[in-house]
Amino acid sequence: MTKRGATLSTSDARRDVVVDAAIAEFARGGYHSTPISAVAAKADISPAYVFKLFPSKVSLFVAALDRCYELVTHALANGAARADGEDPGRLLYEMGGAYAELIADRNLLMLQVHAQSAADTPEIADAVRRGLAKVTEFARSRSGAGDEQVQRFIAYGQLCHLIATLDLDEHAGEWAAVLSAGIRHPGKN
Amino acid sequence: MTKRGATLSTSDARRDVVVDAAIAEFARGGYHSTPISAVAAKADISPAYVFKLFPSKVSLFVAALDRCYELVTHALANGAARADGEDPGRLLYEMGGAYAELIADRNLLMLQVHAQSAADTPEIADAVRRGLAKVTEFARSRSGAGDEQVQRFIAYGQLCHLIATLDLDEHAGEWAAVLSAGIRHPGKN
DNA sequence: CCATCGAGTGATTGACCAGTCACTCACAAC
DNA sequence: GTTGTGAGTGACTGGTCAATCACTCGATGG
Numbered sequence: 521m522t523k524r525g526a527t528l529s530t531s532d533a534r535r536d537v538v539v540d541a542a543i544a545e546f547a548r549g550g551y552h553s554t555p556i557s558a559v560a561a562k563a564d565i566s567p568a569y570v571f572k573l574f575p576s577k578v579s580l581f582v583a584a585l586d587r588c589y590e591l592v593t594h595a596l597a598n599g600a601a602r603a604d605g606e607d608p609g610r611l612l613y614e615m616g617g618a619y620a621e622l623i624a625d626r627n628l629l630m631l632q633v634h635a636q637s638a639a640d641t642p643e644i645a646d647a648v649r650r651g652l653a654k655v656t657e658f659a660r661s662r663s664g665a666g667d668e669q670v671q672r673f674i675a676y677g678q679l680c681h682l683i684a685t686l687d688l689d690e691h692a693g694e695w696a697a698v699l700s701a702g703i704r705h706p707g708k709n
Numbered sequence: 710m711t712k713r714g715a716t717l718s719t720s721d722a723r724r725d726v727v728v729d730a731a732i733a734e735f736a737r738g739g740y741h742s743t744p745i746s747a748v749a750a751k752a753d754i755s756p757a758y759v760f761k762l763f764p765s766k767v768s769l770f771v772a773a774l775d776r777c778y779e780l781v782t783h784a785l786a787n788g789a790a791r792a793d794g795e796d797p798g799r800l801l802y803e804m805g806g807a808y809a810e811l812i813a814d815r816n817l818l819m820l821q822v823h824a825q826s827a828a829d830t831p832e833i834a835d836a837v838r839r840g841l842a843k844v845t846e847f848a849r850s851r852s853g854a855g856d857e858q859v860q861r862f863i864a865y866g867q868l869c870h871l872i873a874t875l876d877l878d879e880h881a882g883e884w885a886a887v888l889s890a891g892i893r894h895p896g897k898n
Numbered sequence: 899c900c901a902t903c904g905a906g907t908g909a910t911t912g913a914c915c916a917g918t919c920a921c922t923c924a925c926a927a928c
Numbered sequence: 929g930t931t932g933t934g935a936g937t938g939a940c941t942g943g944t945c946a947a948t949c950a951c952t953c954g955a956t957g958g
């Protein structure tokens with residue numbers, strides 16, 4: 521579809537579509553093993569045009585990451601709204617729940633995992649730090665929790681990533697139950 | 710060195726050298742962006758011979774991972790020995806310290822991060838699960854700690870990986886201090 | 899009706915890389 | 929000394945991929 525000269529569109533609208541496609545594709549294969557052509561196919565666009573919308577592969581990846589952290593922050597805000605005015609622990613708990621719901625489809629989660637692994641590319645490391653700063657600072661200021669509670673919040677988020685990456689709630693035995701206990705895990709898909 | 714027909718060696722000894730080189734190189738670039746030729750160069754060997762020692766790239770990566778988790782388990786055992794007979798919390802604390810020392814050179818840490826990101830390759834996912842099971846079960850049985858304590862132990866290990874990957878103890882500001890607080894971070898290098 | 903401009907593509911280039919194969923060379927044992 | 933074996937390599941192949949460039953097509957405005 522969208523063969524020879526179909527649906528004209530503005531390049532800004534296209535850029536959004538491409539970013540969505542990039543999130544999905546990069547989440548599947550990671551930065552290095554996802555070709556631009558895969559993203560282009562998902563966005564129903566030629567590979568060449570992706571390079572007209574974004575100057576390079578890495579800048580597209582960064583755009584996807586930025587969007588990812590933006591969505592995460594929004595989710596945290598929504599979660600916090602569910603326990604507005606209550607104590608910090610309760611607020612963080614709701615934020616965690618909202619995060620778990622958001623990453624239920626695993627795309628945003630896997631993108632973060634892959635980004636961490638690709639952090640030897642400076643632009644990517646910067647983007648991850650920027651996003652993590654945003655999330656951490658929001659969690660702290662919005663919940664009013666102390667440093668230790670916030671640290672714990674992020675640490676269990678990382679554990680959650682590990683569990684999901686390895687499908688620990690399916691494949692596994694005793695030890696996996698220990699790690700997954702009480703974590704609101706994203707149901708498959 | 711080891712140019713034309715020098716130091717003959719047994720293939721088993723060579724395999725060990727190659728695994729060490731693989732740990733270092735895969736830790737730098739990750740699975741997908743590290744060519745076999747880089748590992749071969751580090752081991753002073755031709756790329757072709759690497760494929761005689763290991764049937765494929767992925768099997769070499771798995772061998773490196775297996776060795777990594779073996780070293781981690783050993784470190785935990787040594788740490789536990791330093792607080793032999795004391796309470797579980799204390800034992801876990803010492804094990805954490807020993808782990809922090811082990812990964813001070815970052816190679817073993819980054820290898821785990823990259824492995825998690827490459828877990829869509831089944832052989833790699835299996836190896837990571839195997840290693841994590843070993844570590845988790847050892848930590849639990851050796852320390853005698855409860856499930857929650859063990860879970861927390863692993864979660865903070867993951868946080869430690871994140872901090873080290875992003876160099877959070879250097880680049881950063883307020884929020885980074887929150888995340889790094891109290892973590893025995895690997896000094897650069 | 900013509901000119902312009904932006905959306906979008908096909909074809910290509912240059913580099914890199916996993917894996918293969920036929921080969922050489924050192925050493926041992928007879 | 930010659931023959932067999934295992935260590936180790938050079939050269940190649942088939943494939944992939946980021947990035948570039950010259951191009952086409954459709955809409956819009958005068």
